[in-house]
Amino acid sequence: MPLHIIALGNEKGGTGKSTTAVHIGVALTLAGFRTAMLDLDSRQRTTARYLENRVAFAARRGLALATPDHITIADGEGAEAELALRLEQAAAIDFLIIDTPGRDSALARAALARADTIITPINDSFIDFDLIGEVDPETFAVKKPGFYAALVFEQRQARARHDGGSIDWVVLRNRLSTLEARNRKRMGAALDQLSKRIGFRQLPGLSERVIYREFFPRGLTLLDRGALEDFSISHVGARAELRALLAALNLPGWDPARLPE
Structure with a gap:
């Protein structure tokens, strides 16, 4: 399989x-793919720290936790x-996952331009939506693409010039409320309108759950059931969300059966 x-x-x-x-990286590793991760934010190093915590926790507890190789x-x-x-x-691996910094930089643009899949997580808020599109304050209809949408468009053009390839852009709606609130409906309508205009897919991502806040110090993920001492019904629901996300990303070679229960 060529590198994705x-x-x-x-x-x-x-x-x-x-x-x-990190959840995608660990899932691909558990599924048997040769996976590596790059953290391009050398100041915060959130992804790198997450995986370092994972390695340290596994060593302390004598656990075998699947962990992708990673560098900053x-x-x-x-x-x-x-x-x-x-x-x-x-080139010798199956998947390379790049966590770009939360700012514009030549390094971030270079990474986006070489991607096969770009994932842009946003919270269900028009503050986050403003990155990819501006809306009318009265009707909430989309007026024009935002600055980050313009940046992704430029990198899609750069990728096409580089090797003729295309980029699948996925906007991930993280922290969706379980309530069918008016804001959620308006966000959905605005995303539908914008996706048809500039060409991205929208997917439901990871809901707002307290469990995610407790994973980082130990480097754990939803897939580490054996290491989760307080495994609960909340974890079951969150794992189902993650599995649905992995399937919807349409990654080459992905088969849900490859992921352990």
Whole structure:
């Protein structure tokens, strides 16, 4: 299987970008794919820290936790050349997951331009929506694409020039409320309108659950059932969401049967 690059990108913090990245990375590793991860935010290093915590927790408890290989690339002079080198070295693996920084940079743009799949998590808020589209304050109809949508459009063009490839852009609605609130309906209508205009898929992502906040210090994920001492019905529902997301991403070679129960 040729290398498939997944880039998670959003210039808004607090959308669950790194949590989503790690869950996808661990799921692909558990499913038997050769998987690696790049963290391009050398200051926060959220994804790298998450996986370091995972390795340390497994060592303390004597556990065997599937963990993708991971490195951090520092932004600055020579960063784009290092990224290009890492992409060449990744040709022998199945999936490379890149967590881009929450800011615009030449390094982030270079990563997006080489992606096969771009995942943009957003919260169900018009504050987050403003990144990809501006709406009329009275009708909530979309007026024009936002600055991040323009950035992704440019990287799609760059990818087409580079090798003639295309990028599947997925907007992930994280932290969806279980209540059918008016805001949720308006967000859905605006996303439907914008997706037809600029070409992205929208998928439900990870709901707002307290369990995610407790995973990071131990580096755990929903898929580590044997290590979750307080496994509950809330975990069951969240695992179902994650499995649905993985199936909907339409990643090459993905088969739900490859993922352990």
